[in-house]
Amino acid sequence: MSPWGAWCCEPMTGEGMDGRRTYFVRGALGIALYAMLVLAPLSLMLLPPLSAARTVLLESSVALAFVAAGVIGMQFVLAVRFAPLKRPYGVDAVYYFHRQMALVALGLVLAHPLLIFLDDPERLGLLNVFSAQWPSRFAVLAALGVMGIVGASLLRRRLPVSYELWHGFHATGAVAIIALVTLHVEGSGIYATDWKISVFLVYPALALVSLGYSRIGKPLRRRGRPYRVEEVRQETPDVWTLSLRPEGHSGIEFRPGQHAWFIIGRSPFSLEEHPFSFSSSALAEHGGFDITVKELGDFTAQIGSTVVGTTVYVDGPFGAFTTDRHPAPRYAFVTGGIGITPVMSILRSAADREDRTPMTLVYGAKSLNDLAFSDELDALAERLDLAITYVLEDPPEDWDGEVGFITREIIERATGGHQGHEYFTCGPPVMTAVVEGILVEMGVDRRRIHYERFDLA
Numbered sequence: 001m002s003p004w005g006a007w008c009c010e011p012m013t014g015e016g017m018d019g020r021r022t023y024f025v026r027g028a029l030g031i032a033l034y035a036m037l038v039l040a041p042l043s044l045m046l047l048p049p050l051s052a053a054r055t056v057l058l059e060s061s062v063a064l065a066f067v068a069a070g071v072i073g074m075q076f077v078l079a080v081r082f083a084p085l086k087r088p089y090g091v092d093a094v095y096y097f098h099r100q101m102a103l104v105a106l107g108l109v110l111a112h113p114l115l116i117f118l119d120d121p122e123r124l125g126l127l128n129v130f131s132a133q134w135p136s137r138f139a140v141l142a143a144l145g146v147m148g149i150v151g152a153s154l155l156r157r158r159l160p161v162s163y164e165l166w167h168g169f170h171a172t173g174a175v176a177i178i179a180l181v182t183l184h185v186e187g188s189g190i191y192a193t194d195w196k197i198s199v200f201l202v203y204p205a206l207a208l209v210s211l212g213y214s215r216i217g218k219p220l221r222r223r224g225r226p227y228r229v230e231e232v233r234q235e236t237p238d239v240w241t242l243s244l245r246p247e248g249h250s251g252i253e254f255r256p257g258q259h260a261w262f263i264i265g266r267s268p269f270s271l272e273e274h275p276f277s278f279s280s281s282a283l284a285e286h287g288g289f290d291i292t293v294k295e296l297g298d299f300t301a302q303i304g305s306t307v308v309g310t311t312v313y314v315d316g317p318f319g320a321f322t323t324d325r326h327p328a329p330r331y332a333f334v335t336g337g338i339g340i341t342p343v344m345s346i347l348r349s350a351a352d353r354e355d356r357t358p359m360t361l362v363y364g365a366k367s368l369n370d371l372a373f374s375d376e377l378d379a380l381a382e383r384l385d386l387a388i389t390y391v392l393e394d395p396p397e398d399w400d401g402e403v404g405f406i407t408r409e410i411i412e413r414a415t416g417g418h419q420g421h422e423y424f425t426c427g428p429p430v431m432t433a434v435v436e437g438i439l440v441e442m443g444v445d446r447r448r449i450h451y452e453r454f455d456l457a
């Protein structure tokens with residue numbers, strides 16, 4: 001969901017006012033708890049026993065460092081996929097916030113020593129890890145760690161490393177940083193004395209709980225709820241659908257448009273999990289569902305050779321990219337390439353529900369061969385109040401439809417310039433950003449624009 005379409009301003013569910021109020025209350029409580037935990041270390045400066053008064057620069061430096069400790073301590077909680085925590089906001093909005101708070105932490109971590117050195121330039125010697133005391137060494141290592149982790153995340157796509165290697169470095173680096181920050185604070189003994197020391201132990205404890213939940217609790221739970229691949233279907237030269245059926249349990253309930261994380265053909269404890277949207281109707285009675293995957297990198301390149309009967313473990317559902325959560329008089333979907341998958345789930349579910357809400361689909365693809373589901377979409381247009389505009393970058397000679405990339409003119413032609421639409425856009429990050437820009441330029445309220453980016457980092 002768009003970070004602009006904030007939880008507080010959105011109709012939150014198709015289940016009526018009660019559901020909406022529940023999300024609102026849960027969301028507000030979550031934010032209050034987050035703010036409290038981030039600011040808890042700072043509040044220690046005001047509570048007895050107080051330290052001896054020092055210069056304003058030093059006190060400000062410690063204040064910034066305490067906020068940094070709170071922000072860093074909470075990053076693990078933001079990153080963990082704990083559905084009840086993420087549901088009020090949407091999983092990508094929480095990841096977006098996680099990324100922004102990492103930048104805030106970096107700024108605070110750099111400002112902390114800067115103020116110390118401004119107060120007394122002789123303290124620059126604290127940077128010498130060979131001669132400095134242990135608390136200063138921990139601080140230098142923690143600051144380098146924060147710089148390394150933020151830098152590697154910002155540059156991830158340009159680094160010659162796989163997503164999995166980056167992810168491993170990110171997680172272990174984060175654990176190391178929390179340990180170093182705790183050791184630095186406890187060792188420095190500034191404000192963190194007496195009973196106050198225990199406050200700083202809350203963050204490593206939260207990180208441990210988050211890690212234990214992700215790496216032990218979840219895998220154990222999903223081990224008892226396996227799925228089997230029932231069918232593998234080719235949709236286009238490089239897009240495949242996997243039909244999954246629950247084995248020994250009733251399956252999960254998802255909303256059309258949501259996604260989950262999948263471990264395919266590996267142990268439930270495997271670190272290799274990939275997010276895919278559900279592409280089938282949410283109303284299937286057998287508890288099974290489809291995912292539709294485009295060959296892209298090392299993992300997805302093999303998806304077409306998945307053997308029927310392969311075991312799959314599922315973590316989900318997640319996501320606020322669902323019409324169920326945003327009731328509206330008419331919907332417009334603007335998708336590019338494999339971004340059609342959650343929209344297929346929304347349209348198939350609408351057909352099963354005999355929903356007659358007016359809908360418009362603008363679906364861009366490279367060529368006719370790359371248009372997945374076009375026959376089924378044309379059939380759905382007959383059953384639903386659905387108008388479809390296909391846009392081909394590289395059309396065949398006899399093509400009389402839209403050509404090129406999705407533009408403002410194409411969207412306006414397709415939607416008839418209506419302002420009452422709730423817009424859903426999904427696809428590669430560049431495409432969703434461009435479409436969001438176009439919609440804002442058209443005067444669409446940001447709260448009516450929802451997007452799913454097929455890339456969280």
Ligand SMILES: Cc1cc2nc3c(=O)[nH]c(=O)nc-3n(C[C@H](O)[C@H](O)[C@H](O)COP(=O)(O)OP(=O)(O)OC[C@H]3O[C@@H](n4cnc5c(N)ncnc54)[C@H](O)[C@@H]3O)c2cc1C
Pocket residue numbers: 157162163164259272273274275276277278292293294295296297298299300301338341342452453454455456457
């Ligand atoms: C919410 C969401 C829903 C998605 N739904 C679909 C879908 O329905 N169909 C589809 O084909 N694709 C979908 N994707 C994209 C899909 O997850 C990636 O294409 C796939 O994980 C790439 O893996 P790879 O190893 O083949 O490619 P790589 O070359 O390793 O990765 C390509 C890019 O995909 C992302 N990626 C890779 N591995 C992961 C991971 N484990 N977790 C998160 N991101 C990762 C990274 O940004 C990476 O740069 C979705 C992504 C998200 C975030």
